[in-house]
Amino acid sequence: MGSDSARSHPDHVEHPSGVRVWPRNVHRGPEGGLKVGALSLDRIADQFGTPAFVLDEAEFRGRCREFRDAFPEAKVYYAGKAFLCRAVAAMAHQEGLGVDVCSGGELTVALSAGVPPETITMHGNNKSLEELERATALGVGTIVVDSFEEVARLTAIARRRGVRPGVMVRVMPGVEAHTHELVATAHDDQKFGLSLRDGSAEAAISGIISDGVLQMRGLHCHVGSQIFDSSAHELAATRVLALYARFGMPDGGPWPELNLGGGFGISYTTAEEPVSLCDFAAALEKVIGQECATLRIPHPQLVIEPGRAIVGPSMLTLYRVGTVKPRPGLRTYVSVDGGMSDNIRTALYDATYTATIANRTSTVAPVPTRVVGRHCESGDIVVREARLPGDVRSGDLLAVAATGAYCRGMASNYNHTPRPPVLAVNHQGVRAVVRRETDADLMNLDVGP
Structure with missing residues (x-):
């Protein structure tokens, strides 16, 4: 995805590993404060307040293009679950990506941003009847079916409407990805998809083909998230292609698509270094080509669904330091004006x-630091192990890198805290693409005594 440079790293540090954590347009200005392009984070904080998510639009668009370039023959869909708003959906569409959604709400956002329904894929392990009805009526390009019940529900809807919605069957290939257990999704003991091991995937495919109501688009699998190399995707591809080879379209032709999902990892710290995207793509294409040749089947249309790898590094969170508590012999606790309500991932x-101080530089030596939030929970931690200058103080701005994925999307109103805005920065300036919530927003849902 590129390498660090003295300009792109906020502390002007050239990391020997070449790992880049911050958006490429983030740098320190001559006065010492962080900037995104020509705009200082100090100025953004003064105008919009804190906490706030700051999106580098050029980084987002550049990462969309990097996926298109690395997988030139593949269909690329932006995984909206990582973070979705109308501006982001529109940018992904403008850069030539489809959008995948996993709820009726995400579908509404994508459509309202001008994303054509035929370029949308709909996921979900328990889609409601209303969601299936709506997706069918709108002509959503592909619905990924996740269970026998869902196949039956969608078939009944299609018969009643006299249409043939395009579907993929989500397959569990039995791959143990090297990632956190809560984001590994291709092994048998989890909620997604139909298993290769017990024959349920094959049975679902056979039923769809023999029934002839739904239009088979291909097979889908997703091995997990925050994957740093291609080995799990390669193994999943070989197992799914073996199943693919046992079937054909009703007219005898091959299924057109093989969707291997997303899960491409990013660097949250300089200790994490994913394989380059081009190397990942080359390794995956090689395995698929070899396997297709062995099985004597046509090479399917590859589909991928990056989300985190596009929006994650494109965004940072800007906080204001409230209190600083040194714990001699342990660490310094730095409390900020956000926390687990805007970042539950820790x-x-x-x-x-x-994390780094965003409003100034410091010559004071760094000390072990824990960045914590404002909420009434001991687990309200933003950065568990940080090293910030020993003179960090109340009023400082703190920036936390790579918070674009699953932070604002998972944000809550815990302790009745309004959620932060999302501010997009480009060469024209800064604008709110998601405004800050207010106390009035919180009270609008409270019907009173």
């Missing part, structure tokens, strides 16, 4: 992050 997955 508590949920023990996620790691990189």
Whole structure:
């Protein structure tokens, strides 16, 4: 995905590993404060307040193009579950990507952003009847069916409407990806898909083909998230292709698509280094080509669904430091004006992050630091292990890198805290693409005594 440079790393540090954590347009200005392009984070904080998510639009668009370039023959869909708003959906569409959604709400956002329904894929392990009805009526390009019940429901809807919605069957290939157990999704003991091992995937496919109501588009699998190399995807591809080879379309032709999902990892710290996207793509294409030749089947249309790898590194969170508590012999606790309500990942997955002072530089030596939030929970931790200058103080701005994926999307109103805005920065300036919530927003849903 590129390498660090003295300009792109906020502390002007050239990392020997070449790992880039911050958006490429983030740098320190001559006065010492962080900037995104020409805009200082100090100015953004003064105008919009904190906490706030800051999206580098050029980084987002550049990463969309990197996936298109690395997988030139593949269909690329932006995985909206990582983070979705109308501006992001529109940018992904403008850069030539489809959008995948996993709820009726995400579908509404994508459509309202101008994403054509035929370029949308709909996921979900328990789609409601209303969601299936709507997706069918709108002509959503592909519905990924996840269970026998869902196949039956969608078939009944299609018969009643006299249409043939395009479907993929989500397959569990029995692959143990090297990632956190809560984001591994291709082994048998989890909720998604139909198993290769027990024959349920094959039975579902046979039923769809023999019934002839739904239009088979191909097979789908997703090995998990935050995957750093291609080995799990390669193994999943070989297992799914073996199943693919046992079937054909009703007219005898091959299924057109093989969707291997997303899960491409990113660097949250300089200790994490995913394989380059081009190397990942080359390894995957090689295995698929070899397997197709061995099985004597046509090479399917590859489909991938990156989300985190596009939006994650494109965004940072900007906080204001409230209190600083040194714990002699242990660490310094730095409390910020956000926390687990805008980033639950540290508590949920023990996620790691990189933080830096954003409004100034410091010559004071770094000390062991824990960045914590404002909520009434001991687990309200933003960065568990940080090293910030020993003179960090109340009023400082703190920036946390790579918070674009699953932070604002999983944000809550815990302790009745309004959720932060999302501010998009480009060469024209900064604008709110998701405004800050207010106390009035919270009270709008409270019907009173």
